[in-house]
């Protein structure tokens with residue numbers, strides 16, 4: 001199995017990578033470029049799993065070499081699972097990239113990282129609800145403190161491709177339920 | 188009044204009204220869509236990078252991108 005760590009620059013991908021992998025890490029240039037990337041191995045339930053720290057990208061519509069490499073790495077690994085690392089204090093833009101990856105049919109789990117930073121900004125995110133809407137695991141993490149990393153790994157097996165239409169339907173249902181609850185509260 | 192994002196001055200704020208098509212996906216990944224409010228936080232934006240705050244988080248754009256985004260000024 002192969003796992004790609006993907007997300008914007010500076011969201012904590014490399015911290016995850018370092019916490020997940022052991023000593024067996026290699027850094028190389030992506031062929032034909034000067035863009036570096038790192039890969040390593042970890043064991044999950046006895047299986048050797050390759051993990052790639054993919055260069056940061058804002059979208060799958062690349063605007064520079066590093067982003068092109070990120071998108072190429074994704075497209076070359078059709079059978080990979082993706083851990084989308086999102087800065088919880090900038091969730092909308094992070095989810096945009098995650099949705100693009102979902103749309104391409106990759107099985108995904110989301111790490112809502114930097115929960116500590118989000119909390120400092122009074123941002124709290126209902127990860128369970130987001131998980132119900134997206135239909136994939138969503139785990140709150142603080143990578144530098146190691147929080148949530150075990151849970152994230154244990155839930156990788158639940159990553160599966162989801163249909164964007166289902167997500168839209170779930171989101172519509174979720175907001176119906178919310179307005180029903182609000183109405184109930186007012187009555 | 189409308190301006191390009193690249194023409195906004197420090198502290199100015201506005202709502203995005205138009206983004207050139209080739210850029211829409213890219214900047215959506217940076218938090219910028221039509222209808223979003225953004226505020227210029229670069230002190231002397233001339234050639235960029237242009238740092239703007241959108242949804243209470245900063246994002247940084249090059250001149251090539253900032254010149255393709257139209258903003259209706261609100262202050």
Ligand SMILES: Nc1nc2c(ncn2[C@@H]2O[C@H](COP(=O)(O)OP(=O)(O)O)[C@@H](O)[C@H]2O)c(=O)[nH]1
Pocket residue numbers: 007008009010011012013014015016056113114115116117141142143144145
């Ligand atoms: N406060 C906080 N800082 C974090 C967290 N995860 C990573 N960082 C810090 O964020 C910065 C960027 O992390 P890095 O792994 O290099 O990001 P990458 O560009 O996605 O690989 C580093 O200074 C990390 O120490 C977190 O959960 N909370």
Ligand SMILES: [Mg+2]
Pocket residue numbers: 013014053
């Ligand atoms: Mg990194």
